[in-house]
Amino acid sequence: MDTSKSDFDVLIVGAGISGIGMAAHLEEHCRGKSYAILERRENLGGTWDLFRYPGVRSDSDMHTLGFIFEPWKHEKSIADGSAILEYLNRIVDERGIRENIRFGMRVETADFDSKRARWIVSVVTPEGERKRLTANWLYLGSGYYDYDEPYDPGFELGEFAGDVVHPQFWPEDLSYEGKNVVVIGSGATAVTIVPSMAKRAAKVTMLQRTPTWMFSRPARDGMANFLRKVLPEETAYKITRWKNVVMQDIGFKRAQSKPEKVKEFLTKKMQGHLGDKYDATAFTPPYDPWDQRLCLVPDADLFEAIKDGKAEVVTGRIARFGKDSVALEDGREIPADIIVTATGLKLAIAGKIAVSVDGTPVDFAQRFYYKGCMFSNLPNLAVVFGYLNASWTLRADLNAAYVCDVLNMMDEKGADIAVPALTEAEAAALEEDDIFDFSSGYIQRSKAIMPKNAVGFPWRLNQDYRVDRKQMKSDPIDDGILHFKALPHAPADEAAPARSGSTQSTI
CATH class of the missing domain: 3.50.50.60 (FAD/NAD(P)-binding domain)
Structure with missing residues (x-):
């Protein structure tokens, strides 16, 4: 310009x-x-x-x-x-x-x-x-x-010798092939990172203090893609957009009016995806759905990574960081070469x-x-x-x-x-x-x-x-x-040109 x-x-x-x-x-x-x-x-x-x-x-x-x-x-x-x-x-x-x-x-x-x-x-x-x-x-x-600054929970990393990264400042050259990764957090960022890193890492552990309500849906909208084939692009988009607005609204309001029903629905969906790998401790939050934002799991990718043994979800509080592990208050230790602090914004x-x-x-x-x-x-x-x-x-x-x-x-x-x-x-x-x-x-x-x-x-x-x-x-x-x-008169000084704009050269 x-x-x-x-x-x-x-x-x-x-x-x-x-x-x-x-x-x-x-x-x-x-x-x-x-x-x-x-x-x-x-x-x-x-x-x-x-x-x-x-x-x-x-x-x-x-x-x-x-x-x-x-x-x-x-x-x-x-x-x-x-x-x-x-x-x-x-x-x-x-x-x-x-x-x-x-x-x-x-x-x-x-x-x-x-x-x-x-x-x-x-x-x-x-x-x-x-x-x-x-x-x-x-x-x-x-x-x-x-x-400039993500939320800092104040972790004392102690003697941990591996890489520590925050999703907001991801290094381009981070290598995690065949390594043990611990992702601290249970929000949308963690739910996204875990299945992606699990494709190349040895094991990815999502370490959460509190579980999050999750729901899965296909990454592709079948109705949207069908409508695009039979209707003009803009018409198909308007219909799909309004359909999704209405569905989002209905889901949110149902969670408010009938939280127990929504809990039951979400739990059954997660049980269906995970089968015998379902752990109620890891997937039952202490709050109602939509008291916090629901986490989307497209194409059930997180659940598939867990079923394949490439990822796991662990619930607990951190006691300390060892040289190559994270120790929990209950005595468990999680091997870690890389720690990802997905602790929020x-x-x-x-x-x-x-x-x-x-x-x-x-x-x-x-x-x-x-x-x-x-x-x-x-x-x-x-x-x-x-x-x-x-x-x-x-x-x-x-x-x-x-x-x-x-x-x-x-x-x-x-x-x-x-x-x-x-x-x-x-x-x-x-x-x-x-x-x-x-x-x-x-x-x-x-x-x-x-x-x-x-x-x-x-x-x-x-x-x-x-x-x-x-x-x-x-x-x-x-x-x-x-x-x-309205101003009583048009600005006369060059620091305040008329509303239609000026071309004074200061930048």
Whole structure:
């Protein structure tokens, strides 16, 4: 892109699913708007470029993890990371988005100048050079976790002499052929890594403190692949997408209303896959299904690895690490040449960007979500935090479409600022709700930094896509809460160009 341009209508942070989705919506619904995507890495893809561990794949179907505007065309709906990157690269090339991405740009600060209706955004290049960009709107597609630091459970590795790796920073040259591998953790990452590494390792042990509810489904969606043969691609995709949305929703709500029935169903499925290798201790969590996210086991690959004797699941607490083993509190020792610490992520708000308004720092923990997209009394800023009980992209699509509607409404009104207004008295009267009713460790550890959530719409981050979709379509943009404001006159100084954009050369 033209790197001399420094002022935009919209700045998007992150070239992963959320950022690319926003850019695609702008291209289609706000064609006159100038934008740039700031990506700290050298490649697009976000999570799908960062994670390089064996077997990396989606943990939900690509008909809902894919965008609403771009059909998923691969035969496998539970997709490998490389296929997801191919999908994203095709979108940015076919839609002319790539030329608007600036790679190697880490956003440090963002300050909204309310007198000029401009976000002043400071970025750092890989060479350590600091530069500045300005924009009327800031869209944070920076994900939900810390790219620099995973969760550290504080293991004392003692005399362990083998390799220790975290999935977030997987070394390209790690050799595990014929070795004993211990994967510590029981979440989606561990469930993915274990069967993949088991193909080459001598033995892979998934060491868990607490079991996780798992369910298996084919990696290929038979109905989707049939519909693609008999219907136009877009029609087949829409039907499959909605079918999967409904099935996800039904499954989640049934787990809430009839947890014992769902437990019984999941247990019978695992027993059927594992046969005499089924161990109730290893596969019976102490919580109800969907109190934490269910782990997907595509094509029963983890269960097949266990049946083949290439993998095992051990439940216990670590006492110490020996030179070539992990010792448990109950006296058992697990041979280990390699330890993989699949112990979870560390959440981060707003991509760890220091956000402020007129120089005053923004504490997101003191702001209410507005329509799961904006925040109380914070102008011209939107963010994406996907669903915990469904695919991330469902919310990314909703939020991108909503922001485009807001931008178009601002143009109609001649407004420079759009802010969800909430007085102190109104905030005090709101009944607060648990923002995430999930017991997962990474959720519980991060509640103190999360924004506030009210019981009722619009001041909440909801976890029901079908309700959100209906509400976002029916609720007017100009709802009396979102306040629109025009500046008294156009900015005259070069640090604050007019809303249509400028070509001042600062980056």
